[in-house]
Amino acid sequence: MSRRKRNKPAADAGAPSGERTRAILYTICAVIAAAGLANATYLTASHVAGETVTCLASARCSEVLASKYASIAGVPLAAIGAVGYFITFSTATLAAFGRETARRVLTLTIGAMFIGTLWLLYLQAFVIKAFCDYCLLSAAMIFALAGIVIVTPPRK
């Protein structure tokens, strides 16, 4: 990443208040993405180990996790989610430190994950007709991330 594109770290004393707000919002994004990464990592490890996960609230969540939609070409969907969350975490962290390119990548990544989440919610509601706790938790996190990216004030 070009050094010229880098801003002064937002945490620095004297940073403009808009930049500080953005830094705080991106830090929140990074925290949410880390939680999403933990969720997706747990599901991936369970999928690879071949053990059904312990569902918290929904009795039929194992139907979702054992369905044919739980993997794409042999790759667990949770692993794809883990990669998405890791990219989100990394770019949000860099964005919080003022990296402009990272902000763009973050927006694109969250946009792609948002569309993927809508598709997964459709599958759970209308095709599998069962919901998975972990997937709903992930959807809530993606919606929160999308909300934060939308409300984050643009740089002037």
Place this chain on the structure above:
Amino acid sequence: MKRYLPYAIIAAVALVAAGAGATVYKAKQRRLAAAEAAATANLANPAGAKPGAKPAHVRGSVKAPVTIEEFADFQCPPCGGLSAVVKDIEKKTPDRIRVVFRHYPLKNHQHAVAAAIAAEAAGTQGKFWEMHDMLFQGQPTWSKAPEVQSIFEDYASTLRLDVARFKTDMADENMRTRVTADQERASSLGVSRTPTLFINGKALPTESLSLTGLQSAIDAAAAEGNKQAAAK
């Protein structure tokens, strides 16, 4: 130094995530191995006994003191009746017994092998026991039908299985191999009729195949297990 801080944070989180994933994976592998070991610990194991299909279909607590190994044929009416009796006992004492199901389709039952394969195919989608129950419940209907494939596919659909995958799995030779492995275990243990039960490795006499007979045998096996545990 501050320039590298975000990269250090990212690297640290990547390491923690990879480590946590590996730890969860190993823990789950250990749990599965322990469950498999516990499920087979109380099985009949005389010299020359064949192991049967691996992993076996097991339900019930890993810590249950009594293991019932059941050799059954989905087309055999007494097997259906006994299945209900076993379920009844399981409901009353859920932590006491563990059930291991083995296929023993009889040659004189036209659709028994197909039913066993249907249960195995449902098992690949995590619904062996649900299909097991459905096959016994629907036994009076499908056992008299000239063709059962469409009936079993209806069952798969009712159980919300991926029917296309179910059809493919039913044609998969591995399903038949599992059924054959169970039949070989049955033969190696001298099983010749269905249902045949082994309770903590001991064959249950045919006259004890009733609610009271089975309950007494379970009580005796649990008491013997307690005695052995106290002696250790």
